[in-house]
Amino acid sequence: MVSPEFGKKPPAVTDKTQIYIVGGGIAGLSAAVFAIRDGHIPGKDIHIFEAYDHLGGSMHYAGSPDEPYYLHAAWKVNVEAHQCMWDLLSAIPSLTDPGKTVKDEVFEFNRTHKKDAKSRLIDKDKNRTDIPEYGPLGLSWRDRIDLIRLILIPESWHENRRIDSFFAPSFFATNFWKVFSSTFAIEYWNDLVEMKRYMRRFTHAVHTAGTGHAETVFPYTLYDSAIQPIAKWLGEHGVSFEMGCKVTDMDFKPSQDELTVEQIHYIRNGEKKKIVVNKGDNVFVTNGSMVADWRRGSMTEAPVLETGKLDGSWTLWENIVKKRSGLGNPSAFDSHVNESKWVTFCFTCKDPTFIKLYEQFTGNKPGQADMVTFKDSNWHMSILVPDQPFVMDQPEGTYCFGGCGLAPDVEGNYVKKKLSECNGEEILT
Ligand SMILES: Cc1cc2nc3c(=O)[nH]c(=O)nc-3n(C[C@H](O)[C@H](O)[C@H](O)COP(=O)(O)OP(=O)(O)OC[C@H]3O[C@@H](n4cnc5c(N)ncnc54)[C@H](O)[C@@H]3O)c2cc1C
The missing domain is CATH 3.50.50.60 (FAD/NAD(P)-binding domain)
Structure with missing residues (x-):
């Protein structure tokens, strides 16, 4: 080597x-x-x-x-930023149709399954935001200049700095930050260099990040x-x-x-x-x-850290x-497990009750949004309801969806427990 x-x-x-x-x-x-x-x-x-x-x-x-x-x-992946992945998948025959490559299969699926999120962010009063343009991202001029500085300044200047040491406190209340942090599973206490690298790699996708148009998804x-x-x-x-x-x-x-x-x-x-x-x-x-x-939990047990x-x-x-x-x-x-850990979850439901509630609440059909982030959630929770079936051998009439919480050690708004201490039933509640 x-x-x-x-x-x-x-x-x-x-x-x-x-x-x-x-x-x-x-x-x-x-x-x-x-x-x-x-x-x-x-x-x-x-x-x-x-x-x-x-x-x-x-x-x-x-x-x-x-x-x-x-x-x-x-x-979800990005057409422009994941070029190596597309190059890789252009060599591999699809499992469902060996006459096609996986790349062709994925691109075809995305042509027929257009994403158009009715809500990407939703607040406690059920106000939905789909962020079609820059305006609703909520960035001030200072925030915009800070983002440009972050992209342009050499990485060595940013070493060993937390993200919140660089931006104004109001930046963390913007829609931009809510979309960015949930998309890349990054928190304000994480490393600034990590944010800089994501910004550089995905700058072209920022303006459509809220509608899901920037992302390409896999059929399963x-x-x-x-x-x-x-x-x-x-x-x-x-x-x-x-x-x-x-x-x-x-x-x-x-x-x-x-x-x-x-x-x-x-x-x-x-x-x-x-x-x-x-x-x-x-x-x-x-x-x-x-x-x-x-470590994995269950409907009755929280995972053990x-x-x-x-x-x-x-x-x-x-x-x-x-x-x-x-x-x-x-x-x-x-070496900072408590700051870098996160909780992800996945549910398999045998009836459509949750999916119907999700559609009513967010306005999105399954697969229409990359994810939906609950803006006011103490746990910084997002959910992701993909096109069904999501798993290739998923039985008809079952529904599989998931999500994550980036602030797992804060008491929940409704379930008064830390997310990291919750079992599946409490998370679903
Ligand atoms: C919840 C979640 C959501 C994500 N969502 C997205 C997304 O939407 N879009 C996106 O682009 N990316 C996403 N990612 C990131 C993406 O999945 C990872 O970047 C990618 O899978 C990493 O691949 P990898 O091969 O580098 O490492 P890994 O997938 O971590 O695989 C490493 C493998 O190496 C094995 N291994 C490591 N060390 C050893 C050893 N010493 N001996 C033997 N085996 C070893 C491990 O057991 C493991 O199987 C997500 C990740 C997570 C966890």
Whole structure:
């Protein structure tokens, strides 16, 4: 593995080259697709190590037609900003119609399922805002100038600053902030650099963010529509999936000016193992994960917070940064669990009562809005009701939807508990 920061080209690929990929999320799977399609590496020489017994990482879901579904990630992407993803999906046949690529399938779905949110934000008096133009974003001239400053000033000037140290307090009451923070799951106490990066990447989408026109959605969950077809394609090319393998550490060649992995250490079924990496091999690592150490609750139990950094992605990242500089800073992500945690939820209903209430309250039909944010919610709660069925094997007459709360440690407006202490029934209430 050679990082660009170390300024050396990777050794040339030979017919003995092996590719080791740590992480079976979309990043690891994409690395494998590009190695085959663009790097012309035979699939049999590509090995993906995944700590869980399933692929997909943040995009995985649990559940079945007989059990409730549980999903992490949503399903919205942006045509302009997610170019690598479209390039990836243009190589992959769709599961529902192998004559089409996944990219074609997604674009066709979005042509026939137009989004046009009747409300993106809704307040406690049921006033809806669909934010068709800049005006209702509520930004003052000072806020606008601050946003431009944020985009233009070098990143190094913003390091170690919270978002609320940069903007006027009134900025956080604007519709712009409510849409921005809920879209990107970012809070005013988060890092300013994170906000700057999102602003730079999605500036073109700001004016339509409230109507949902900026977003492209997948016909089904990301796991069904993207992960499963990619995994099928990789399997057909002979890629080996080393499931249940937690990579814990790596040894590097002693050198100041290049970064070369010599050994990969992993645990499988409780047994410690290692792989010797040879010259010409390549190693790709997913470091950190938005769903690292996630825990699931139920209708009757709240999830239990895990702060022990047990997840493979933290273990590996923390171990390798002790050995070499230039590999990032895991503590920026894993040492403030209370500030960075969030609660997401997913419901499977066997009758349409909730969907009907949602339509009456928001004016949106399922799939018409990216998400709806309750402006006055203490929990900073948003819900997302996609086109149904959302999961490919979802039985007819069931409804699957979800949401999140970005301020989980504040007492709720109606249920007088912290969101992080609520079970599913209390959240649905
Ligand atoms: C609730 C939620 C909503 C989201 N909504 C959107 C959205 O609408 N649009 C959007 O674009 N993005 C969204 N995202 C973000 C998006 O899902 C993630 O950015 C993306 O899935 C990350 O992919 P990844 O492969 O980098 O990492 P992950 O999906 O985290 O996968 C990493 C994988 O690597 C494995 N792994 C890590 N370390 C090791 C190790 N040492 N050994 C073995 N295995 C290891 C993990 O087990 C995991 O399976 C959302 C995320 C969440 C959680």
